[in-house]
Amino acid sequence: MIITTERLRYFVSVADKGSFSAAARELGVSISAVNQTIINLEEDLEVTLFERHSGKKPTLTVQGRALYFKSLDVLPRILGIEHYAETLKLGVESxxxxxxxxxxxxxxxxxxxxxxxxxxxxxxxxxxxxxxxxxxxxxxxxxxxxxxxxxxxxxxxxxIDRLEWKLVCAHNHPLAKLKGNLEVADLQNHTQVLMGEGFITKPEYREALRYSSSVINVTNFYQYRQCLLQGVGFAPYPAQLLDTNTEKDALVVLDFEFGSEGNSWxxxxxxxxxxxxxxxxxxxxxxxxxx
Known part of the structure; x- marks a missing residue:
């Protein structure tokens, strides 16, 4: 067979490394194996792929450059298919x-x-x-x-982990200006952003996180986050997600005692x-x- 994965790998390696010896080191084979593989490929194709001059690096011919660029397009796909087939044989899911x-x-x-x-x-x-x-x-x-x-x-x-709740609001929200420990009565006067019910967020979960009679219900976390960042309302927020620069700069953690229910799930x-x-x-x- 004229074109094989091995021949293309050897050919591309020589072209990339600029020498047969460097390609041999990369491939973990002998210099003679690389040289003979390229010679066999050239003979089968009936073209010269590299110009060889004593004491100089091999350089691609016109035909060699054409094959090189086609190989760059094809070789990764072939190697990917081979690797995928190997993972299937080992029982690795797709x-x-x-x-x-x-x-x-x-x-x-x-x-x-x-x-x-x-x-x-x-x-x-x-x-x-x-x-x-x-x-x-x-x-x-x-x-x-x-x-x-x-x-x-x-x-x-x-x-595997814990979710620690923090009560937060934007810097421009009125709650951010209050000093000391906040009580539920302080929150009742302000709008709370609340996630709607979902597969995980059951009604009882929502009620456990509700601290105001005035709420804005949202259907996804992007809306939840944006409402908070824009100062629309206050809301409980996972402490582990407050470490990003955006959250650190834009949100204020309020001094609030969650009570007997605690703030960790x-x-x-x-x-x-x-x-x-x-x-x-x-x-x-x-x-x-x-x-």
Whole structure:
């Protein structure tokens, strides 16, 4: 066969490195193996791909440059297909869907997703909003969300983190000007931003976070955040999401005692028994992320 993955790899490596010896080191083979592979390719194509002069670096010919640029387009795809086929043989799934609640979309989890894509580049990682789910049987492999009161069937559950609530408002909001510890009576005179009910946010969860009779109901966390940043109202906010520069500069943490209910909720990791090797790796890393 004239064109093979090995021949293209050797050819591109010589062109990129500028020498047969450097290509051999990169590929982990002998110089003679690289040289013979290129010679065989040239003979089969009946063209000269490199100009060779004693004491000088090999340079691409006109035909060599044409093949080089085509190889740059084709070779990564071929190598990707080969790697994908290998992962399938090893039992690595082709895609993983992770449902993450916006309250618990912590920076540490995002960093882990980045590491995951480097470790399993051929696995398609899909991240969806857990509030948009309608049941635990709906298409997700893992879920990271505040603890649910639902009884899960054929699912694994483990507490992996905590959600610590802080009461916040914008700098230009009237509550930001009050001094000392705030009482519920202080909040009653102001509008609260409140997330609407969803798959995770049950009515009882909403009521546990409600401190005013005047509310603005929003359907997603983007609206929730923007209302706060614009000074529309006050609201509880996950402490773990207050570390970004935008939140630090724009939001004020109010001095408020949450009472006997406390201001900390468990964060659960939920996963299916059907996850493959990549999914199991992700589960293991999430389980020890706070160790």
């Amino acid at each position: 895609a993983i869907t992770v449902a993450v609640h916006p309250y618990s979309f912590y920076p540490s989890y995002v960093d882990l997703f980045k590491t995951f894509t480097s470790k399993y580049p051929q696995v398609e990682l899909n991240i969806i909003d857990s509030e948009a789910l309608t049941s635990f049987d709906e298409g997700f492999d893992l879920m990271i969300a505040p603890s649910s009161i639902e009884i899960l069937r054929a699912m694994n559950v483990a507490a 468990p964060i659960d990791l939920v996963w299916s028994d059907n996850v493959g090797i990549a999914g199991q790796w992700l589960v293991e890393q999430l389980m020890k992320i706070n160790d």
